[in-house]
Every structure is written in C-alpha cells, then in structure tokens.
Amino acid sequence: MVAHAKCSPLIAAFRRYLATRIDILPETLCAELAVIPDEAPPSDPDAVREIFVRDLGRAAEWVFAWFDPVPFASRLFSQSHHARVGDIDVVVKVAHPRNAHFDLDDLQPPAGVSPAAFESALADFRALLPALTTFSDDIRAAALLAHDAHVFDGLAAPRLWPHLCSANIAVYERCRGLADPPAPDPDLCRAVCLAWLRQALHGAAFPVDPSPANIGFSRDGRVIFHGGPYAVLEEPARSELLRYLIAVAGDNVDEAADRLQAAIGLGAHGDGAALRRDIRQMAPFRDGFRGLQPVPRPSDASFSEEVLIHWRIAAQCGCGERLTSFYRGFFTLSSVAHALLPDRDLMAEALRDLRLIGAFHDIQELVRPSEAPAMMEGLAMMMMRMPEDMDRVLTAFASGNFPVARPAGRRPVEDRSSGLLCVAVVLGAAAMAAYRLVPAAQFLAAGMFFAAGCLVLWALARRG
Numbered sequence: 001m002v003a004h005a006k007c008s009p010l011i012a013a014f015r016r017y018l019a020t021r022i023d024i025l026p027e028t029l030c031a032e033l034a035v036i037p038d039e040a041p042p043s044d045p046d047a048v049r050e051i052f053v054r055d056l057g058r059a060a061e062w063v064f065a066w067f068d069p070v071p072f073a074s075r076l077f078s079q080s081h082h083a084r085v086g087d088i089d090v091v092v093k094v095a096h097p098r099n100a101h102f103d104l105d106d107l108q109p110p111a112g113v114s115p116a117a118f119e120s121a122l123a124d125f126r127a128l129l130p131a132l133t134t135f136s137d138d139i140r141a142a143a144l145l146a147h148d149a150h151v152f153d154g155l156a157a158p159r160l161w162p163h164l165c166s167a168n169i170a171v172y173e174r175c176r177g178l179a180d181p182p183a184p185d186p187d188l189c190r191a192v193c194l195a196w197l198r199q200a201l202h203g204a205a206f207p208v209d210p211s212p213a214n215i216g217f218s219r220d221g222r223v224i225f226h227g228g229p230y231a232v233l234e235e236p237a238r239s240e241l242l243r244y245l246i247a248v249a250g251d252n253v254d255e256a257a258d259r260l261q262a263a264i265g266l267g268a269h270g271d272g273a274a275l276r277r278d279i280r281q282m283a284p285f286r287d288g289f290r291g292l293q294p295v296p297r298p299s300d301a302s303f304s305e306e307v308l309i310h311w312r313i314a315a316q317c318g319c320g321e322r323l324t325s326f327y328r329g330f331f332t333l334s335s336v337a338h339a340l341l342p343d344r345d346l347m348a349e350a351l352r353d354l355r356l357i358g359a360f361h362d363i364q365e366l367v368r369p370s371e372a373p374a375m376m377e378g379l380a381m382m383m384m385r386m387p388e389d390m391d392r393v394l395t396a397f398a399s400g401n402f403p404v405a406r407p408a409g410r411r412p413v414e415d416r417s418s419g420l421l422c423v424a425v426v427l428g429a430a431a432m433a434a435y436r437l438v439p440a441a442q443f444l445a446a447g448m449f450f451a452a453g454c455l456v457l458w459a460l461a462r463r464g
Contacts, residue, residue, distance in 0.1 A: 008106070009040045009076040009077065009096070009098070010102045010103075010104075010106065010107070011106065011107065012036050012037075012038075012040075012076055013038075013076045013077065013132065014107050014122075014125055015033045015036050015110065016033065016034070016036050016038065016076075017121070017125050017128075018030070018033050018110065018113070018121055019031075019032075019033035019034035019036070020034075020209075020328045020331055020332055021117075021121050021328070022289070022308060022311070022312065022331055023308075023311045023312045023314070023315035023324075023327065024113075024114075024117035024120065024121065024312075024315050025112070025113060025117065026112060027289050029110065029112050029113070033110070034335075038075045038076055038211075038213065039074065039075060039076070040074055040075065040076045040077075040096070041074065042071050042074040042079050043074075043079060043094070043096045043097055043098070044097075045069060047097045048060075048069075048079075048094055048097075050097075051094060051095070051097065051168050051169065052094075052169070055166035055167075055168055055169055056164065056166065056169065060081075060083070060092070063164060064083040064084060064085060064090075064092070065083075065084045065085060065086060065087075066083060066084040067081060067083040067084075067092070068081050068082045068083065069081070071094075073213075075213070077095060077096060077099055077132050077133050078093050078094060078095050078096060078135075079093070079094055079096065080092065080093050080094075081094065082174075083171070085161060085164070085171065088173060089173070089174040090161070090171050090172060090173055090174055091171075091172045091173075091174050092169065092170070092171050093135065093169070093170040093171075093172070094168065094169055095133060095134055095135065095167070095168040095169075099133035099134070100133075102129070102133070104122070104125075104126055104129070107122060107125075120321065124321075124324055128208070128229050131228045131229030131230070132228075132229060134167040134168060135165065135166070135167060135168065135169065135170040136167045137228045137229055137230055138170055138226070138227065138228045138230075139160065139162070139165050139170065140230075141205045141207075141225075141228060141230040142157060142158050142160050142226075144203075144204035144205040144230075145157040145158065145199075145203075145204070145205060145225060147204060148199065148203045148204055148205075149222075152195075152198055152202075152203075153222070154191055154194055154195050154198070154222060154223060155195050155198070155199070155203075155222060155223055155224075155225075156217075156218040156220075156222035156223065156224050157224070158172050158173070158175075158216075158224050158225070158226035159172065159173040160172060172226050175216040175217060175218060175219075175224055175226075176216055176217045177212065177213070177215065177216050177217075178192060178212040178215040178216065178217070178336075179212035179213070186341055186344070188217065188221065189337055189340050189341055189346055190346050190349055190350060190353070191221070191222075191223055192210070192215055192223050192333070192337075193333060193337055193346045193347050193349070193350035194350040194353045194354060195222075195223035195225070196210050196223075196225075196329065196333050196350075197347070197350045197351060197354055198354055198357075199225070200233060200238070200241075200326055200329065200330075201233070201238050201241060201242045201354070202238070203232075204232060205230040205231070205232050206225075206230065206231060206232070206233075206326075206329060207225045207227065207228060207229070207230055207329060208228070208229050208230065208231050208325045208328055208329050208332075209227070209228070209229065209328070209329070209332055210225065210329055210332055210333045210336070211227075211332060211336065212336060213227065214226060214227030214228075231325035231326070231329075233323075233325075233326060236262070236263075237263045237264075237265070237322070237323065240259050240260075240262040240263035241259075241263045241323070241326065243255075243259045244256055244259035244260045244263055245307065245351055246351070246355065247259055248303060248306050248307055248310070249303055249348055249351055249352075253279065253280055253282075254280065256279065256310070257275065257276040257279040257280055258276070260275065260279065260310060260314065261275055261276060263322075263323065264314060264319050264322055264323065265322060274317045275313065275314055275317045275319060278313045278316070278317065279310055279313055282306075282309055282310070282313065284305065284306065284309070287309050287312070287313075288305050288309055289305055289308065289309075302345045302348070303345050303347060303348035303351070304330075304334040304338075304345055304347045304348065307327075307330060307347075308327070308330070308331055308334070311323075311327045311331075330347070333347070334346075334347050
C-alpha cells in the first residue's frame with residue numbers, strides 16, 4: 001500500500017502523475033495512486049492579497065466588481081475564487097505562494113517502482129512542474145486554442161482577461177464543467193474526446209491532463225480546455241500517429257506496428273525490430289488491463305486498451321518517451337470517458353468522427369463551391385449519427401415493428417430518390433478514394449463527385 005495521508009502537495013502531485021504512467025508502473029499501483037485527491041489547504045488570505053498587489057498593483061476587491069475571498073476549490077497548486085468582471089461571472093485562479101519553495105530532491109519512488117522508471121518519470125515531471133505551478137503555459141495555450149477554434153467548430157477557446165492575468169493569476173469566464181450536474185451527456189462526452197484527439201493530431205496545443213476539472217463547455221455546447229500543462233506533437237509524429245490509430249481501430253496489426261515505429265522515430269533494426277515483434281505477439285488477455293475494457297471487440301480488447309498496451313510495449317523496448325505527453329493525455333481521457341460511460345469506447349468513436357471530418361475536409365478542398373463549407377459541416381454531423389440511426393432502423397425491421405405510414409385508399413408509389421441518394425453516396429466515396437489513393441486520378445475523382453452532386457440534386461428535386 002502507498003501511504004496517502006499527510007503528504008506534501010508536491011509529493012501528492014508527483015504520485016498523481018505516476019498514476020498516469022501505466023507504461024512503466026503496474027496497473028494496481030496506478031489505480032492506487034489515482035485516488036490521491038487533487039486537494040490542499042487554502043493559502044493564507046494575506047499571502048493571496050500580496051500576490052494581487054504585487055502582480056496587478058491593487059487588492060482583489062479593487063480589481064473586480066465583486067470578489068469572494070473564500071475559495072470554492074483549493075487544489076494542490078492553486079485555489080479558485082468566484083468573482084465578477086463587469087456583469088460577467090468569472091473564475092479567478094491563484095497560485096499557492098508555497099509553490100515557489102518546492103524541492104524535487106524530496107521526491108522518492110513509491111514501493112514497486114524501479115529506479116530506471118522513477119528517473120524517467122522524475123525527469124518528465126520536472127519538465128512539467130513550471131506549467132503546473134504557474135499559469136504562464138495556460139495563458140499562451142489560450143491564444144493557440146483561439147486560433148484552432150476558428151477552423152474547428154467543436155472547440156471553443158477559454159475566454160481570458162489578459163490585463164488581469166499573470167504567472168500567478170488567471171481569470172477565466174465561468175462555464176459549465178464536464179463534472180457538473182446533471183448526468184453526463186453521451187454526446188458531450190464524445191465531443192470532448194473528439195476535440196482532444198483533434199487537438200493532439202492536428203491542433204497547435206493539447207492538454208496533457210484532460211481531467212473533468214480542466215474541461216468545460218461554451219453556451220453553444222463547444223468544448224473548452226482551460227487547464228494545462230499543454231503539449232504539441234511535431235510532424236511527422238502526428239501524421240504517423242493518426243495512421244497508427246486507424247490501423248489499430250481496423251485490427252491491422254502489421255500496419256499498426258510499422259506506423260507506431262515511424263511515429264516514435266525508430267529504424268528497422270534494434271529496438272524497432274523488438275517493438276514490431278512484441279506488438280505482433282501482443283495478446284490482450286495476457287497483456288491487457290483489467291480496468292480498461294469498456295467495450296469488447298473481436299480481438300477481446302477495446303481500442304483504447306490496445307493503444308495503451310502498445311504504449312507499455314514501447315516503454316519496455318526503451319523507446320516510448322517521445323510520445324509520453326500524448327499517451328498520458330490519451331490514458332487520462334479514456335479513463336474519464338470510461339468512468340462516465342463504461343459501456344462505450346468513446347475514444348474509438350472520436351477517431352471515427354475525426355476521420356469523417358477529415359474526409360469532408362478533403363471534399364471541400366476538391367470542390368470549393370461558395371456554399372461548401374457550411375453544407376459539408378452539416379453533412380459531416382449527419383454522417384456521424386448515421387451508424388446509430390441505421391442500427392435503430394435495421395433493428396426495427398428485424399423485429400417487424402417498423403412503422404410504415406400509407407394514406408388510405410392510395411396505391412404505393414415507387415420512390416426512386418432513395419436509390420439515387422445511395423448511388424450518389426457510393427460515387428462520392430469512390431471519388432474520395434480515387435483522389436487520395438491515385439494522384440493521377442484527380443480529374444476522374446472530380447468528375448465522379450460532380451456526378452454524385454447531380455444525383456443528389458435530382459433526388460432532392462423528385463422528393464420535393
């Protein structure tokens with residue numbers, strides 16, 4: 001057992017960090033460390049007042065229209081107050097003054113952690129500590145997220161008041177949180193996974209610790225990440241990671257091994273050969289995690305679990321550190337999603353959504369009519385819901401309970417528009433495949449897509 005009581009905030013934070021290193025620690029130890037609360041006693045009010053005077057030149061009651069001196073939450077490295085800027089409700093985060101006096105030499109490995117694993121984890125935690133104890137990283141990331149929010153409608157940037165922010169103070173607009181009542185909305189949880197995956201693979205920054213305390217929603221339901229630390233993946237790692245995840249989702253073991261090796265940056269020999277061999281020989285019932293199997297697949301492992309098993313294999317081969325930030329965020333978010341909706345693998349669903357959005361983006365790039373962006377975004381949302389809608393329809397047909405309304409006294413009329421729509425979808429899919437797989441066939445793809453569009457318009461006209 002790991003003792004949790006009366007440990008310092010730094011030790012508690014490091015042990016919570018270790019709980020996400022399922023690549024180098026036993027699953028039972030990670031589960032034990034994960035229950036350490038992200039809580040600490042509030043700082044002395046006079047010390048908090050000194051921070052406002054030093055950083056903003058005035059006490060908090062003179063900075064805000066209203067400020068509650070009693071924090072509603074006190075975490076390991078900061079505490080949060082309710083306040084108001086004008087008529088807008090905000091959350092004011094204040095770094096604990098004691099953060100400046102942390103000494104990493106006090107950290108010791110818990111029982112069950114090897115010296116090599118401890119040194120690797122300590123080096124990564126040391127690099128993250130400035131982003132954990134101050135808000136400088138959060139403020140920089142907010143600007144990057146604002147840029148990404150302009151090109152991805154599922155994301156909203158956290159609204160900050162820069163003139164009221166400093167390394168020790170962050171002022172955010174108050175928003176609904178992921179953990180707020182009522183019960184978790186499956187669509188919102190899925191949107192969080194999609195937003196995080198999109199940021200990790202295509203965005204300018206993604207949160208390494210996407211916990212419920214750091215996730216919120218805008219008034220129109222878009223996802224807001226408002227807590228670091230943040231990281232960014234460089235090319236070609238992010239492109240290879242996307243191809244790797246697609247291969248895992250498709251149960252293509254050889255392709256997954258090759259793409260992961262490329263993402264990590266290994267050659268075909270040495271550790272790379274060992275990584276390929278061990279991934280191909282991976283057995284979920286032997287190498288898997290008992291607590292991370294929300295939805296069985298033909299391979300007897302969830303998509304999320306397979307990805308994490310591969311992370312552990314890479315760590316055992318000594319080559320997984322390059323992607324530690326991505327895997328820690330993936331593990332944290334998949335655990336949160338599993339706790340909220342244990343009967344679904346939301347990370348696998350988010351990957352399908354991301355691929356669908358990418359396919360519609362390719363269509364936009366190919367066609368570029370003036371109304372395409374708005375039209376294609378709506379179609380993408382519709383296509384995301386299509387598998388679930390088709391499943392309900394087929395289930396109703398199989399049970400014989402599918403309602404068919406027909407006006408009395410009229411003969412059934414054959415409706416060919418549905419068939420035309422199906423043909424249009426097939427042509428559009430073939431056009432995308434030709435465009436992506438055969439560069440010389442771009443003109444053919446454009447012609448096929450034009451024909452698909454004509455069929456759609458004809459079918460809609462017949463329905464009208």
